[in-house]
Amino acid sequence: MNILLLGSGGREHALAWKLAQSPLCQTLWAAPGNPGIAEVASCIDLDVTDHAAVLAFCEANVIGLIVIGPEAPLVDGLGDSLRAEGFPVFGPNREPAQLEGSKGFTKDLCERAGIPTAGYERVSTEADAMAALAKFGAPVVIKADGLAAGKGVTVAMTMAEAEEAVREIFSGRFGEAGAEAVIEEFMEGEEASFFALTDGSTIVPFATAQDHKRVGDGDTGPNTGGMGAYSPAPVLTPALEAEVIERIIAPTVRTLENEGMPYSGVLFLGVMLTAEGPKLIEYNCRFGDPECQVMMMRLESDLVELLHACAENRLAAIQPPRFSKETALTVVMAADGYPGTPAKGGAIGGIDKAEALGAKVFHAGTALKDGVLVANGGRVLSVTGRGGSVAEAQAAAYAAVDVIDYPTGFCRRDIGWREVAREKAKDA
Ligand code: AMP
Ligand code: GLY
Numbered sequence: 292m293n294i295l296l297l298g299s300g301g302r303e304h305a306l307a308w309k310l311a312q313s314p315l316c317q318t319l320w321a322a323p324g325n326p327g328i329a330e331v332a333s334c335i336d337l338d339v340t341d342h343a344a345v346l347a348f349c350e351a352n353v354i355g356l357i358v359i360g361p362e363a364p365l366v367d368g369l370g371d372s373l374r375a376e377g378f379p380v381f382g383p384n385r386e387p388a389q390l391e392g393s394k395g396f397t398k399d400l401c402e403r404a405g406i407p408t409a410g411y412e413r414v415s416t417e418a419d420a421m422a423a424l425a426k427f428g429a430p431v432v433i434k435a436d437g438l439a440a441g442k443g444v445t446v447a448m449t450m451a452e453a454e455e456a457v458r459e460i461f462s463g464r465f466g467e468a469g470a471e472a473v474i475e476e477f478m479e480g481e482e483a484s485f486f487a488l489t490d491g492s493t494i495v496p497f498a499t500a501q502d503h504k505r506v507g508d509g510d511t512g513p514n515t516g517g518m519g520a521y522s523p524a525p526v527l528t529p530a531l532e533a534e535v536i537e538r539i540i541a542p543t544v545r546t547l548e549n550e551g552m553p554y555s556g557v558l559f560l561g562v563m564l565t566a567e568g569p570k571l572i573e574y575n576c577r578f579g580d581p582e583c584q585v586m587m588m589r590l591e592s593d594l595v596e597l598l599h600a601c602a603e604n605r606l607a608a609i610q611p612p613r614f615s616k617e618t619a620l621t622v623v624m625a626a627d628g629y630p631g632t633p634a635k636g637g638a639i640g641g642i643d644k645a646e647a648l649g650a651k652v653f654h655a656g657t658a659l660k661d662g663v664l665v666a667n668g669g670r671v672l673s674v675t676g677r678g679g680s681v682a683e684a685q686a687a688a689y690a691a692v693d694v695i696d697y698p699t700g701f702c703r704r705d706i707g708w709r710e711v712a713r714e715k716a717k718d719a
Contacts, residue, residue, distance in 0.1 A: 293318045293353055294595065296332065297339055297369075298360025299325045301623070301655035301673035302580035305587040306358060306594070307332050308653070313595035320352065326664060327654025339364045342372035349378055356381065356599050362577050365556075366392035366438060379602035380555075383576050387547050387554035390574040394434045394473045397574055404542040408571040409563075410476040417461040423474040424453050435460050436471035442514075446477065480565040481709075482572065483527045484582055485535050487560075488597065489544050491553030493606040496536060498589065498614060499524040500582040501710070506630055508705045515630045516670060519706030521620040521681055522585040526564065526710070535562055535569050543574070555601060581621045584653050584673045588619035620684035621675040622692050624702045626656070629669040637666045637699030650676045650691030671700055681710040 294316055296307055304327040311319050311331035324334030338344055349357065357373055359365055359382035368385035382388075389396040395413040400406070409432070412423040424431060433456040435443030443460075447453035460472050486497040502520035506512040527535070540558060547554045559579050561572035578586070587594070591613040600609045626633035633656075642652045642664070653675060656668015674695065676687025685707045692702060 292316065292355030292595070292599070294320065294356045294358065295349060295352070295354045296321045296324075296328075296358045296360065297337075297364060299323050299328070300360070300580050301653040301670065302578050302583040303360040304328050304653040304655070305584040305673075306360060306578070308651070309587045309590060309594040310358070310598075313593045315593065315595040315599070318352070320348075320354070322348075325654045326657050326659050327652075339369060340367065342369055345369065346372065346376055346378075349373065350376075354378060356595070356602060358382070358598055360577060362388070362391050362438065362575065365576050379599060381598040381602045382556040383554050384552065386552040388576040390543070390554070390558070391576040392438055393436050394573070395436050395471055397571075398473055398475075400543065400546060401571060404546040406539050406542050406571055407568065409478050412474045413471060414474060415471045417457060420457040420461065420472055420474060421454065424450065424457065427474060427476055429453055430477040432475040432477055433457055433460065434473045434475065436473060478563040478565055478570055478572070480563040480570075481526055483524045483562055483564060484579060485527060485532065485540075485560045485562060486578065486582070486586065487536070487540050487558045488601050488606060488612075489540075489554055489556070489558060490601050490604040490606045491548055491555050492544070492604075494536065494540055494544055495606050495611055496532065497557065497612060498522050498586045499527040499532065500579065500585055501526065502579065502582055503703060503706055506625075506703075508703050509708075513630055515625070517579065517581050517623065518625070518703045519620070519622045520579070520581045520585050521618055521684060521707050521710065522582065522589055523614075523618065524710070525713075527562075531564065531569055535560065539569070539571050555604070580655075581623055581670075581673045584621045584675050585619040586614075588621075588651060588675050588677060589614040589617065591615055615677070617677045617679060618681050618684040619675055619677050620681060620688045620707050621653075621673045622688045622702050622706050623655070623670050624672040624674060624692065624695065624697055624700045625670050626666045626668070627699050627701060633666070633669040634699045635666060636660070637697065639664045639666060639671070639700075640696035641694050642672075644694040645674060645691035648687070648691050648694065650674055650687060652691065652695070666697070666700060671697070674702075680714055681707045682714055685711060
């Protein structure tokens with residue numbers, strides 16, 4: 292079958308790498324792709340906001356499966372347009388993609404379905420937001436309702452910070468995304484990510500992961516899209532996983548199905564492991580980046596078979612995904628300046644050397660300029676290693692990082708620290 296993959300980040304390189312390994316995959320197209328993806332796929336330019344153009348490409352190239360990597364085209368309804376013409380799509384339609392596209396939509400759904408999450412209030416004026424802040428008190432969490440490229444959430448430890456965040460949202464900084472906001476109770480606990488595939492009715496647990504959102508070692512500094520991740524996340528024990536499925540995922544999928552907007556694709560949950568049990572922090576309607584890289588590194592099953600079955604509502608009929616028992620850990624190499632303005636154009640070398648050590652280097656923001664690989668974005672590479680423990684996977688990833696020659700980039704040196712410390716404590 293011919294497959295079209297949309298996106299250009301480390302997540303999409305990992306997906307492309309795995310899709311291309313499948314005997315079911317004939318021609319793999321990627322739009323726009325990146326130089327790493329170009330090693331396994333034919334990269335093309337397609338404007339994903341032009342649904343007619345995407346449809347025309349799919350018809351002309353007899354595409355049998357479209358895999359939509361990032362959230363924006365999903366929230367924009369590209370899935371609906373393609374499904375309407377009979378194409379199997381991996382990724383939800385516009386309405387259920389509101390799970391990521393609107394914080395208020397998700398909180399209201401949690402309330403209707405009795406899903407454990409932080410208490411909240413939806414507000415659409417600055418005055419109502421300030422009144423809600425007074426009710427909750429600090430610490431408190433303020434979220435712009437819509438997609439804000441990961442920048443719409445403030446965890447405020449003081450009322451002054453909280454009020455500043457509210458003013459920022461209603462001053463129009465996030466445009467349409469900030470026309471509404473959610474004020475939320477602060478939850479205390481450790482965060483973890485859980486991924487499940489669903490075709491609208493069948494739920495197939497996929498994998499667990501943890502990422503590191505802050506830019507600096509020791510989880511300090513500003514938030515980023517993610518500076519590294521590992522999978523599995525032992526903190527999500529099988530018992531907790533079962534609880535997450537029963538109390539969060541199953542009621543979500545059932546409610547959306549009953550309300551006529553079945554969710555088809557991957558559900559990516561951020562959960563807070565609180566003293567009262569796991570609670571939903573947020574949903575994303577796509578794979579995580581860089582969580583996808585570590586999950587693909589462990590996946591032993593045929594990704595095309597899984598995603599195609601999901602797209603055709605056949606998940607109940609296929610074998611559940613199998614994963615290596617090993618841990619995979621990825622370290623993001625970012626351009627100097629990230630998450631502010633990243634340095635563009637810095638030369639990158641040594642990827643072959645890193646891969647000769649057994650690591651896999653996924654490209655995120657890279658470009659080829661006059662035959663030289665250069666940085667072309669904030670997060671540039673995702674260097675992924677494997678091992679029998681988190682400590683071993685960490686050592687493998689950093690050994691690979693250390694042979695990469697990218698002088699205008701940086702990375703965190705402590706990805707996986709929480710779990711490495713727990714492993715050490717267990718061994719002691
Ligand atoms: P979100 O985009 O909703 O995942 O929020 C981004 C980050 O803010 C999360 O990964 C958490 O670290 C933090 N966060 C969000 N909501 C809460 C909450 N209610 N309590 C504590 N931390 C939160
Ligand atoms: N790494 C977090 C995300 O993809 O949203």
